[in-house]
Amino acid sequence: MAWYPIGESSYGDLRGQMQYVNSERIAQQWLSLVRDFWARFGYRLSPNEARRSRSRQSLLYNAYLRNGYPKAAYPFTSRHDEVLHGNAIDMGVTDAAGRNRALTAAEFAWAQQRAELRGFTWTGRNFGEPWHIEGATRAEHFPPYPGITVSNALGISPVPAPEPKPKPTPKPATTTPVGDIVNTFIVRLGSKKVPFLVNPETMRCMQLNETQTSFWKARGLQEQRDGQSPAIVSSFERVSGKGAA
Ligand SMILES: [Zn+2]
Structure with a gap:
């Protein structure tokens, strides 16, 4: 299966790792959503996690059995499974300093709605995950921006980039x-x-x-x-x- 990059995660142990989905169209629609979000809020929408390897699913599930948290799907039944699915993305925000945060309630509401205009479905509504969307699950109202890639997704910055802080x-x-x-x-x-x-x-x-x-x-x-x-x-x-x- 071919895999298409959608940007780096800044989330937990996945920080700095490129995330992938199983279709070029989903990747383009996600990156278009990232551009929309940037224009609307001035923050970088980023994938906390997309494709999940089978070894990672087992690892997360074993940790869940051991500790009782965080909740993890039974191995290979995850909507992020690298073999069966590969169209799921968990949304997060990466701030100007590279830190991860959750979307605000207003950002979630906007992003969920916008994602559904780009062929995603916010399926997380069925299991309490405001961040979980799945691509190519409904008709698109907007096509992706032509030529959009991970490196040009943000386009022209609507807000000036903050001065880098000197390291203490x-x-x-x-x-x-x-x-x-x-x-x-x-x-x-x-x-x-x-x-x-x-x-x-x-x-x-x-x-x-x-x-x-x-x-x-x-x-x-x-x-x-x-x-x-x-x-x-x-x-x-x-x-x-x-x-x-
Ligand atoms: Zn998810």
Whole structure:
């Protein structure tokens, strides 16, 4: 079966993965819907998921059995099944920063209606999924835009692209500023009890001096006797600088 690209997902573990449907016409109508949505709302409609591989269906279903959520169709019965269907698309929005969000109620209402003018049916209405549409399931009221592809779908931008935000400079990990979330614990080194601070983000570890121990105690944190073995502690990088003993 030939597969036709409809744009990248920004959703969960599918982020950055191109999505596909099983017909060129459905792809063109989806991309036309993306262009319509952009012109109407100034946001990029994107496929959270379209074709779903059989291995992924099994994976999702096993996770559902294990955890009770998120709900997943019995393997190979999904409307996204890569063998039996391939015409289903779950709609999402990718914002200017590349983050995924759900459509608003107004956006869903508009997109569902518009999709049905482009040969899709919002079949999700039957199972509580406002995002789920299936292509080539009804007559088209509009043809797709001629020559539309994934790369030109948005056409001319109706809103100026926002300035890219400068990336925040990462803080040097050699200090643990007051107010950071830190784990504290006491280790015994020989007969000596030594308090440490560990930054859970960087897993960097620093020994506390007495002033900082007072600060730590003032926060009412519990001493964890032998909470960490010296072997584990020694695998941490000990850093010097502000706050180090
Ligand atoms: Zn779906």
